[in-house]
Amino acid sequence: MTIDTTHLNQQMTHFDGHQEIWLFGYGSLIWKADFPYLERRPAHIRGWVRRFWQGSYDHRGTPESPGRVATLVREPGATCHGMAYRITPETLGPLDVREKNGYLRVVTELHFDDAHGDVSQASQDRKASESAEGLVYLATEDNAAFLGDAPHEAIARQIAEACGASGPNRDYLLNLAASLEQLGHHDEHIVSLASHLTDEAS
Ligand code: SIN
Numbered sequence: 001m002t003i004d005t006t007h008l009n010q011q012m013t014h015f016d017g018h019q020e021i022w023l024f025g026y027g028s029l030i031w032k033a034d035f036p037y038l039e040r041r042p043a044h045i046r047g048w049v050r051r052f053w054q055g056s057y058d059h060r061g062t063p064e065s066p067g068r069v070a071t072l073v074r075e076p077g078a079t080c081h082g083m084a085y086r087i088t089p090e091t092l093g094p095l096d097v098r099e100k101n102g103y104l105r106v107v108t109e110l111h112f113d114d115a116h117g118d119v120s121q122a123s124q125d126r127k128a129s130e131s132a133e134g135l136v137y138l139a140t141e142d143n144a145a146f147l148g149d150a151p152h153e154a155i156a157r158q159i160a161e162a163c164g165a166s167g168p169n170r171d172y173l174l175n176l177a178a179s180l181e182q183l184g185h186h187d188e189h190i191v192s193l194a195s196h197l198t199d200e201a202s
Contacts, residue, residue, distance in 0.1 A: 003144040009096040009105045015135070021089060022134030024110045026050050026082035027070030028059075028172060029137070031179040033083075035091050035098075042113040042183055043084035045136065048072040050080050052155055052173070052193055055145040058101045059166035067162030067169035068147060068155055070176065071103075071139040081185040084110050084134065095137070102143035108136045156196030170197055 015021045020038065023029070024045055033040065054071040061067030072080060092105075115130035139146060150158075162169035177194040180187050 003102060004100045005102060005104055005143070006096045006100045009092075009099075009103075012105050014105075014107055015089065018089065020086055021092070022110060022132045023085045023087050023091075023095070024082055024108060024134055024136045025085065026072060026080055026136070027176060029085075030083045030183075031175040033085065035085075035087070035094060037085040037087050037091070039086040041084050041086075042081070043110045044079050044081045044113060045072075045108050045110050046079055047074060047076060048080045049075045049078045049189065050082075050187060051149070051189060052159070053141075053146065053148050054102060054139040054143075055147040056101060056162070056164055056169065056172075057145060058164055059098075060164040060169040060172050061162040062164060065162050066145075066147070066158075067164055067172070068159055069169075069172055071146075072136070073141075081113070081180065081183060081187070083183075084112065084132075092135075099137040102139040102145040103137040104140070104143075105135050106138045108134060110134045110136075152192050152196050156193055156200050159193070159197055160200040173197055 024043060050070050051073045052068045052070055053073065054069050056067035056069045057063050060069055109131055111131045159169045159173050173193055177190050180190060
């Protein structure tokens with residue numbers, strides 16, 4: 001359950017030689033950007049949904065009382081909104097450590113939200129920056145910390161009870177819910193879990 005993916009990620013060579021890399025964040029990377037970045041832009045990726053299906057045995061829980069954090073699950077036609085960061089390759093080292101509990105770097109096409117509808121700047125240059133190839137940290141169902149689906153009441157209860165080295169699990173969910181709302185996105189899975197979590201507290 002606590003497989004460390006740091007080493008696997010550091011073997012990835014896809015962006016070798018690149019001076020800058022786009023990273024797509026959909027969970028804590030949206031609201032806890034405690035790493036250096038050159039630029040950030042709201043963005044989305046296609047074909048994925050955000051789910052609290054990944055166990056957290058380090059940041060938001062313990063081996064005795066694991067928390068639950070976000071990962072992505074394939075869903076054709078779906079869109080997952082988040083935040084894209086333009087980073088230098090050196091930033092990946094600390095991020096690999098942060099995401100070590102089951103997450104692997106995966107190459108993805110990301111689409112910038114602020115590129116759409118901007119008719120006044122519809123230049124070729126602007127069009128070229130509507131999307132980019134980048135990275136996303138993904139915890140797939142074959143990783144040892146994957147917990148999978150459960151009734152929302154049960155997920156919320158687990159989140160209410162868990163706490164890890166980075167703090168209470170509830171903060172992860174509520175900060176994510178607040179950030180998505182601020183970005184203007186309704187993610188039904190997150191809204192439902194946050195509402196059950198609030199019920200847990202009352
Ligand atoms: C992400 O936010 O993109 C990855 C999962 C996490 O760190 O919460």
